[in-house]
Amino acid sequence: MTAVTAVTAMTAMTALPVLDADPFAHDVLEEPAPLHAALLAAGPVVHLPRYDVYALARHEHVHAALTDWQNFPSGAGVGLSNFRHEKPWRPPSLLLEADPPRHDAPRAVLTRILGPRELRGLRGRWFAEAEDLVEKVLAEREFDAVTALAEAFPLRVFPDAVGIPREGRENLLPYGDHLFNAFGPANDLVAKGDPRAGELSAWVNDRCRREVLAEGGFGARIWAAADRGDITPEQAPLVVRSLLSAGVDTTVHGLAAVLYAFAVHPGQWRRLREDPGLARVAFDEAVRWQSPVQTFFRTADRDVLIGGAVVPEGRKILMFLAAANRDPRRWDDPGVFDLSRDPSGHVGFGMGLHQCVGQHVARLEAEALLSALARRVERFELAGTPRRHHNNTLRAWRSLPVRAHLA
Known part of the structure; x- marks a missing residue:
């Protein structure tokens, strides 16, 4: 670092807006909008002294950081912990916590396996599974949309597609919950999951x-890629783990978000029923509106100028994906769930090299479930007070009681 760069960095640090806020406090996890509004108003880069991190909330700068893996790599971890100085609690992900060239081969393998063309083979089966589940759930007019639909459907179809046995699948949700909590500070949410972390x-x-994975599933195809030499045998189980780590919780909370959106926006549900082709738009708009993944960290690989401020080498940035997805500089009426909006460009699945490789899987699950519901349900409404589930990274519902009025 040159003297000029050091002076520039120090000047930027003293001039940066500062917010003495804890983004992982329970009141913020319950309702993050006030903090997001303060960050959006404060400036392009905001110093959060509680964790000594640099916050980015505006869409322009979050998008730029997500796509700039050279300056803001993921290899030091996408959580508060810095893997250059701290030992991770599990071997880092080859997809989420690695950069080129280590990231390239595993990413290429999963991109082929999870691409839209490959997923067409699952479409008929998943639509039939959704019809079957919806028929059973609607035998009762009131139900918890989280447990009955948002959790039940992904836990039913996705592990089948990966090829893991049915026994023990209930472990996937607490495992993922702890994984995403561990991206934040060592608070009570992490402590809650610690006793079972090793077991899970x-x-x-x-x-x-x-030996455990069923023939023909995603997992077996990953191992076949290792046999071909596309990845190493040591990498194969870590790539399978990436599916089980990031492919369940995020979809569950995305489905819960879109079901909540329709429960409180009956006019938008009517639009979907009139045009079922909007199912994928609805899911993406709900991901933008609710942002199931709220935040991710990166680490500055050098002194980086962003938004007129310098983030010093080796320091963590905290990207507020949810704030970016409601930035009025990017979106008109960002707090409104609206199926006439083009939600493409939201950062709910990340952006750039590390963008969620399983997003097409999540969209297909959402399309199947929403299509089945649209054929049977005239409207949804809340049947009680929804309750949030707090997680250091995820925006989630614990309970979403709804009443369905059948068509």
């Missing part, structure tokens, strides 16, 4: 073995 991690790792 061992269970997931066991399901990544070649």
